[in-house]
Amino acid sequence: MTRTTPPASSATSNNSIAILDSADVLVLGAGASGLVCAAQCAARGRSVLVLDHADRCGRKVRVSGGGKCNFTNLGATAADYACANPHFVKSALARFTPQDALAFVRRHRLPVVDMGRNMLFSEDANQVAEALLADALAAGARCAFGVRVLGAEPLSENPNARFLVRTERGAFSGQSLVVATGGLAWPQVGATAIGYEIARAFGLGVTPLRPGLAPFTAPPELAAFCADLAGVSLPARIVIADRDARPRKKLPIFAADLLFTHRGISGPVCLDASVFWTPGDVLLIDLLPGADVAAAFAAHRKMALENLLARLLPRRLAQALCALRGWSGTPAALAPKKLAEIEAALHGLPLRPSGTEGHERSEATLGGVDVARISSKTLEARDVPGLYFTGEVLDVTGRLGGYNLQWAWASGFTAGQFA
Numbered sequence: 001m002t003r004t005t006p007p008a009s010s011a012t013s014n015n016s017i018a019i020l021d022s023a024d025v026l027v028l029g030a031g032a033s034g035l036v037c038a039a040q041c042a043a044r045g046r047s048v049l050v051l052d053h054a055d056r057c058g059r060k061v062r063v064s065g066g067g068k069c070n071f072t073n074l075g076a077t078a079a080d081y082a083c084a085n086p087h088f089v090k091s092a093l094a095r096f097t098p099q100d101a102l103a104f105v106r107r108h109r110l111p112v113v114d115m116g117r118n119m120l121f122s123e124d125a126n127q128v129a130e131a132l133l134a135d136a137l138a139a140g141a142r143c144a145f146g147v148r149v150l151g152a153e154p155l156s157e158n159p160n161a162r163f164l165v166r167t168e169r170g171a172f173s174g175q176s177l178v179v180a181t182g183g184l185a186w187p188q189v190g191a192t193a194i195g196y197e198i199a200r201a202f203g204l205g206v207t208p209l210r211p212g213l214a215p216f217t218a219p220p221e222l223a224a225f226c227a228d229l230a231g232v233s234l235p236a237r238i239v240i241a242d243r244d245a246r247p248r249k250k251l252p253i254f255a256a257d258l259l260f261t262h263r264g265i266s267g268p269v270c271l272d273a274s275v276f277w278t279p280g281d282v283l284l285i286d287l288l289p290g291a292d293v294a295a296a297f298a299a300h301r302k303m304a305l306e307n308l309l310a311r312l313l314p315r316r317l318a319q320a321l322c323a324l325r326g327w328s329g330t331p332a333a334l335a336p337k338k339l340a341e342i343e344a345a346l347h348g349l350p351l352r353p354s355g356t357e358g359h360e361r362s363e364a365t366l367g368g369v370d371v372a373r374i375s376s377k378t379l380e381a382r383d384v385p386g387l388y389f390t391g392e393v394l395d396v397t398g399r400l401g402g403y404n405l406q407w408a409w410a411s412g413f414t415a416g417q418f419a
């Protein structure tokens with residue numbers, strides 16, 4: 001891999017700060033959005049220096065999609081993103097579409113695997129990360145690895161050196177500054193809070209940060225129920241409801257596999273729902289999507305409920321549900337009202353999570369740099385000319401299925417046209 005390391009020392013700025021190196025555009029973070037942005041800026045003839053504390057590029061890209069990188073979702077629209085301003089993502093998503101992401105992967109001759117539901121994967125996430133770096137370097141950007149960013153501040157009124165970035169190696173200056181340092185998910189691959197700290201240092205707001213795309217933890221009354229079922233999985237549908245179990249309007253209905261865990265519930269359907277879940281909300285879990293439970297009761301009137309349910313659900317779950325809810329007897333022996341109640345519970349088992357597992361187990365960060373003071377057209381801070389934010393550091397979180405990388409590419413590409 002080609003890399004540059006900063007020179008040991010060099011010129012001194014007008015503020016008597018030793019500047020190790022400078023560029024038209026300093027990009028903080030050689031991840032998904034930072035490298036796309038760097039390639040675009042360099043292609044416009046800007047000198048670009050990317051700084052990253054990792055020893056190689058795109059560490060989060062490399063673990064994405066279980067190592068197979070779900071690089072886009074062909075159906076991505078603004079409705080697939082949680083953001084304080086639901087319109088914010090539209091401009092960037094229109095500027096760089098999922099078809100553009102597909103063209104990038106094809107241009108690098110990487111395999112494309114259609115996993116259904118509009119989700120496109122590549123075979124090897126490492127190759128995607130290397131392709132990002134190759135594009136940035138080919139366009140003329142320089143990348144310095146092993147450089148931990150500690151902070152950024154305004155440097156001078158001089159538009160050629162507006163920003164100062166402090167790192168463990170020393171200081172860097174730039175005309176434009178792109179903060180592409182990602183979110184807090186998976187600190188084990190180098191996630192830090194530096195992007196939020198820089199935003200605050202320049203007077204921008206940061207909305208509350210929570211793990212997104214994360215497993216749910218069970219409430220105390222269902223902790224043993226879930227733990228006993230750890231390892232059981234089944235297709236399910238989840239509707240998010242308020243505290244009074246009234247379904248929240250305008251939210252998607254989530255459908256995919258659910259997995260019981262020692263701490264609660266997980267699986268793709270839960271990770272997906274966690275993006276729009278707020279603490280206190282109830283999950284209404286359809287354990288038998290599309291199944292006609294009433295017809296099953298009518299067809300097996302003399303069968304013990306537990307055995308009947310075991311025909312429809314994993315047996316351990318059928319047994320645990322009967323024990324939890326005190327269901328027993330046969331359909332023939334139960335009143336129609338009771339049967340209707342059982343059917344309703346199977347199609348909408350209420351569970352109010354106590355929370356989600358932490359950032360270590362989440363795949364994205366909910367919340368981030370408040371988009372209220374960021375231009376959706378350019379991703380530049382409205383009050384700080386030359387300062388840009390891209391990717392996950394912003395208050396934009398996509399659903400499960402390639403949406404977050406699509407946002408990273410689109411936002412990096414967009415800022416790359418202006419920075």
Ligand SMILES: Cc1cc2nc3c(=O)[nH]c(=O)nc-3n(C[C@H](O)[C@H](O)[C@H](O)COP(=O)(O)OP(=O)(O)OC[C@H]3O[C@@H](n4cnc5c(N)ncnc54)[C@H](O)[C@@H]3O)c2cc1C
Nearest residue numbers: 029031032033053064065070149181182391392402404405
């Ligand atoms: C396990 C896992 C699987 C995922 N799978 C998918 C998937 O298949 N599809 C999908 O769409 N999304 C997926 N995501 C989410 C997706 O990877 C991220 O949303 C995306 O990478 C964000 O891009 P970014 O450029 O904003 O940040 P990142 O790609 O995280 O890049 C940020 C960069 O900043 C650097 N950095 C951070 N702090 C500092 C500092 N102080 N100094 C210097 N450098 C710093 C980091 O080293 C990193 O290189 C997954 C996430 C995880 C954790």
